[in-house]
Amino acid sequence: MKVISVVNQKGGCGKTITSVNLSYALSMLGKKVLLIDLDPQAHATFSVGITPQHTIADLMEAYTQKGKLDNSLIEKVLIEKTNRFYIIPASIGLASLEHTLSLREDKLDILHHILLIMDLNFDYCIIDCPPNLGVLTLNALVASGYSLVPLGISEFSLKGVENLKNILEFIQNFKKKSPSFYYLLTQYDQRAKFSQKFLHRVRDQLKDNLLTTIIRINIHLREASSLGKTIFEHKPTSRGAQDYKKLAKEIEKVSGEALWVKLIIKGKNFNGIYVVGDFNNWEKLEKYRLKRIAPDSWGIDIPLRKGIYRYKFYTQGRWFPDPSNNQQEPDAFGGKNSLLVVK
Ligand SMILES: Nc1ncnc2c1ncn2[C@@H]1O[C@H](COP(=O)(O)OP(=O)(O)OP(=O)(O)O)[C@@H](O)[C@H]1O
Ligand SMILES: [Mg+2]
The missing domain is CATH 3.40.50.300 (P-loop containing nucleotide triphosphate hydrolases)
Structure with a gap:
């Protein structure tokens, strides 16, 4: 609804x-x-x-x-x-x-x-x-x-x-x-x-x-x-x-309207890496788990409507902003969220 x-x-x-x-x-x-x-x-x-x-x-x-x-x-x-x-x-x-x-x-x-x-x-x-x-x-x-x-x-x-x-x-x-x-x-x-x-x-x-x-x-x-x-x-x-x-x-x-947005992160040894953000209530969900798309990179396509979103990556107990996205803003815990603008 x-x-x-x-x-x-x-x-x-x-x-x-x-x-x-x-x-x-x-x-x-x-x-x-x-x-x-x-x-x-x-x-x-x-x-x-x-x-x-x-x-x-x-x-x-x-x-x-x-x-x-x-x-x-x-x-x-x-x-x-x-x-x-x-x-x-x-x-x-x-x-x-x-x-x-x-x-x-x-x-x-x-x-x-x-x-x-x-x-x-x-x-x-x-x-x-x-x-x-x-x-x-x-x-x-x-x-x-x-x-x-x-x-x-x-x-x-x-x-x-x-x-x-x-x-x-x-x-x-x-x-x-x-x-x-x-x-x-x-x-x-x-x-x-x-x-x-x-x-x-x-x-x-x-x-x-x-x-x-x-x-x-x-x-x-x-x-x-x-x-x-x-x-x-x-x-x-x-x-x-x-x-x-x-x-x-x-x-x-x-x-x-949902636009597919691709997120990619470099790294070899992630044992399960997820994207969490305001579009999924910051929950680590299976459908937001990145797939290995090359030996050293992982990616995911997510459907998002027009708007501004905040997100982080999550792996093995660690949350961190997207290293390849320099658009960031402070989060409520002294760290940073990545910002994604979908036009
Ligand atoms: N496009 C329009 N053409 C003519 N009259 C309109 C139009 N839009 C609204 N009105 C009239 O303007 C008045 C205010 O409209 P409406 O009640 O929808 O506003 P509102 O924002 O809900 O008001 P409130 O803030 O009091 O709830 C009403 O009398 C309504 O009939
Ligand atoms: Mg009214």
């Missing part, structure tokens, strides 16, 4: 509208999609026309109190909208839970563990986050492999990008892994000169991390959510529907 959190601490930049319509558009491509509303404002829940009895807050509460989840509760919380589009709703109750969570040692891992325990059979899980970088958003980031950051046309959006980068580093340091980030320009007005100029600047600054799809301003998007519908149920031929369909295809592409 590809988990994608939709984040930005700035309010009103299009997180909810994107979460809801991207989820539905992916389901129209034949994917089974779960939308999790993780915002106490519960806008995604209302946007799909649900007044919930049970919410994500119930799951989080049950998990934090009992350390497990009953199937009966999971069944109550998981709402089927269509045969491929499901939602776990939110309610204002999440706000008070946030405080309880923040006192726990495992406060960043709750959602991640819940998703693991539920062991759901979905292609995608899209998480709509609240407009802050508090404990709920951090839970979403830790649980996700990808993050989608909607950016409105405003100077403040670019300032927010810097804060997000800091958060990402924080998660990387604590969890040894962080989601790949993609930025999405939203509420774009083609006719405004300012919008066009902004687009050029954002492209310069964010480069490959900016998705090519742009979500234009479309009044039908706003109407749809106030009617408790997705754009595809409300106005399937509108610009809004076209843009979100395009976004779903691009998300399919970027999240499915």
Whole structure:
């Protein structure tokens, strides 16, 4: 399951509208999609026309109190909208839970563990986050492999990008892994000169991390959510529907792309050498064991998506950075990690 959190601490930049319509558009491509509303404002829940009895807050509460989840509760919380589009709703109750969570040692891992325990059979899980970088958003980031950051046309959006980068580093340091980030320009007005100029600047600054799809301003998007519908149920031929369909295809592409990266190390007498990194949770796994490719060298091809990765080699109780890669950064233990940039 590809988990994608939709984040930005700035309010009103299009997180909810994107979460809801991207989820539905992916389901129209034949994917089974779960939308999790993780915002106490519960806008995604209302946007799909649900007044919930049970919410994500119930799951989080049950998990934090009992350390497990009953199937009966999971069944109550998981709402089927269509045969491929499901939602776990939110309610204002999440706000008070946030405080309880923040006192726990495992406060960043709750959602991640819940998703693991539920062991759901979905292609995608899209998480709509609240407009802050508090404990709920951090839970979403830790649980996700990808993050989608909607950016409105405003100077403040670019300032927010810097804060997000800091958060990402924080998660990387604590969890040894962080989601790949993609930025999405939203509420774009083609006719405004300012919008066009902004687009050029954002492209310069964010480069490959900016998705090519742009979500234009479309009044039908706003109407749809106030009617408790997705754009595809409300106005399937509108610009809004076209843009979100395009976004779903691009998300399919970027999240499915895996590039094969070759790592090679010289040496004769390794009795088993492995690559360990944030792409395999720093675990010494058999499928990451290097093969002898010449009398004095060992290699491995690993599938990686676009992003920045940290890794080391491991052999006979020793961890060390890649001697043939001069891109390194300090690790948390006074040593060095090798850095790998996959473009
Ligand atoms: N492309 C668009 N065209 C027209 N209206 C839009 C568009 N995108 C968002 N809106 C409207 O802008 C408002 C904010 O959008 P949305 O609720 O998705 O933002 P948000 O980032 O989730 O906000 P919050 O931070 O409060 O959760 C909503 O009224 C929504 O209908
Ligand atoms: Mg929202």
